[in-house]
Amino acid sequence: MTRRQEALLGLLGAAAAFGLCETVARAGIVRRGYLPPASQVVARAARLAGDADFLDGVGVTLRAWALGLGLACAIAVPLGLLLGSVPVVEAAVRAVIEFLRPLPSVALIPLVSLLLGSGTRTEVTLIAYASLWPVLFNTVYGLAETDPLAKDTLRAFGFGRLAVLLRVELPATAPFIAAGVRISAAVALILAVATEILSGFGQGLGIFIAQAQTEPDGTRDVLAGVVWAGALGLVINGVLVGAERRLFAWAQEPRPQRSRA
Numbered sequence: 001m002t003r004r005q006e007a008l009l010g011l012l013g014a015a016a017a018f019g020l021c022e023t024v025a026r027a028g029i030v031r032r033g034y035l036p037p038a039s040q041v042v043a044r045a046a047r048l049a050g051d052a053d054f055l056d057g058v059g060v061t062l063r064a065w066a067l068g069l070g071l072a073c074a075i076a077v078p079l080g081l082l083l084g085s086v087p088v089v090e091a092a093v094r095a096v097i098e099f100l101r102p103l104p105s106v107a108l109i110p111l112v113s114l115l116l117g118s119g120t121r122t123e124v125t126l127i128a129y130a131s132l133w134p135v136l137f138n139t140v141y142g143l144a145e146t147d148p149l150a151k152d153t154l155r156a157f158g159f160g161r162l163a164v165l166l167r168v169e170l171p172a173t174a175p176f177i178a179a180g181v182r183i184s185a186a187v188a189l190i191l192a193v194a195t196e197i198l199s200g201f202g203q204g205l206g207i208f209i210a211q212a213q214t215e216p217d218g219t220r221d222v223l224a225g226v227v228w229a230g231a232l233g234l235v236i237n238g239v240l241v242g243a244e245r246r247l248f249a250w251a252q253e254p255r256p257q258r259s260r261a
Contacts, residue, residue: 036220045224061192061205064120068127069188076132080139105130105191109198118199127191131184142176143169175248182240189233
């Protein structure tokens with residue numbers, strides 16, 4: 001399937017979802033107070049693009065998203081390279097990682113707020129914690145998939161461990177790291193909005209959604225904020241996918257099949 005076909009199918013799916021929501025709301029199957037027509041929600045979301053205060057809030061959310069994701073990558077990539085390169089270290093910390101990984105970041109909001117106070121520091125910390133795991137594990141998995149023949153060849157020519165890591169393992173792991181960053185970008189955006197919603201004060205896209213919940217007939221604004229969150233996630237994912245395809249086109253080429261003869 002070509003990219004144009006994928007895009008066309010995506011548009012058809014979005015149009016079908018829009019039509020279904022519009023039909024359900026217009027037919028009165030669900031009260032408009034609970035589900036306004038999709039056309040009204042989209043129109044409200046479009047009008048928000050001209051609201052300076054709302055755009056400032058979106059900027060605050062994106063800044064926290066970028067800081068948290070950047071911090072997660074700065075920690076996860078070196079740590080993943082260490083764990084993937086030194087089995088003794090990986091075995092020593094495996095139990096700790098498996099204990100921490102299932103903990104939901106949202107459940108840590110009260111604890112982190114108590115330690116760091118409310119504001120950007122808490123939001124960035126929670127985003128970084130949730131975003132760390134996909135990058136970390138993808139880095140470890142990428143190292144495990146490195147071609148052993150290429151590593152042995154460099155060792156045979158007298159290259160040391162660091163040279164093998166930088167010349168062979170890290171380039172081979174880069175596509176895995178990029179995929180982990182793309183997954184973590186979505187997780188980071190979810191945490192950014194969720195943390196703001198639960199905090200209930202300050203500035204941000206999640207704050208807009210939280211405040212709209214308390215207003216009479218605020219469902220339309222809530223859904224308009226959700227549309228913005230989804231659109232941001234779609235744009236971020238599209239940019240990262242495009243960057244992956246451009247930077248790691250060689251990794252997406254089909255590998256030749258080995259003969260079994």
